[in-house]
Amino acid sequence: MSFLRDLSPSGWDSLCRKCGLCCYEKQLSPGTAVYDLSEPCPLLDCESQLCTVYRNRYRKNPRCRPVNLFTAMFSSYLPHCCGYTAWAKKYHLRLVRSREISYIHSIHPAGKLDDE
Ligand code: SF4
Ligand code: SF4
Numbered sequence: 001m002s003f004l005r006d007l008s009p010s011g012w013d014s015l016c017r018k019c020g021l022c023c024y025e026k027q028l029s030p031g032t033a034v035y036d037l038s039e040p041c042p043l044l045d046c047e048s049q050l051c052t053v054y055r056n057r058y059r060k061n062p063r064c065r066p067v068n069l070f071t072a073m074f075s076s077y078l079p080h081c082c083g084y085t086a087w088a089k090k091y092h093l094r095l096v097r098s099r100e101i102s103y104i105h106s107i108h109p110a111g112k113l114d115d116e
Contacts, residue, residue, distance in 0.1 A: 003091060007069070017083040020049030022067065026077055033077040033099040037106030069093075077101075 005011045025039035040046055043053050043061055053060040065071075072084035076099045079085075088094040 006087060012068075015083040015087050016067070017081060018049055019079065019081055020044055020046075021079045022082070023049075023051065028077055028099070031099055033101050035079070035101065035103045037103050039105075 023041040023044045025036045027034045057064045072088040
């Protein structure tokens with residue numbers, strides 16, 4: 001039943017590995033996503049990689065987008081280390097090929113997660 005448990009609000013949140021990478025600016029082109037690790041969302045705590053306004057993030061930042069089931073299944077820009085893409089792969093629900101991901105402008109530890 002872990003599949004259904006994962007879809008509950010608390011289960012879904014727990015899939016996030018809290019790398020913070022999705023909160024950085026990205027330049028997207030067909031087949032690639034370049035994360036600029038010098039440009040975090042202003043509401044990201046760069047020490048902890050946690051959102052400082054998590055409960056109100058969509059109100060505080062209209063550009064903030066949820067990472068939901070659809071995103072996990074179809075968003076090609078998410079980093080390889082993302083817990084949601086891993087989850088979707090686990091259940092054979094990842095229906096898109098990930099873009100080639102790269103990082104610029106920082107040796108931020110979050111970026112290293114994708115190399116592991
Ligand atoms: S507002 Fe959204 S993009 Fe900004 S730090 Fe919070 S979760 Fe990340
Ligand atoms: S990239 Fe995925 S695992 Fe990392 S913070 Fe964003 S949603 Fe969570």
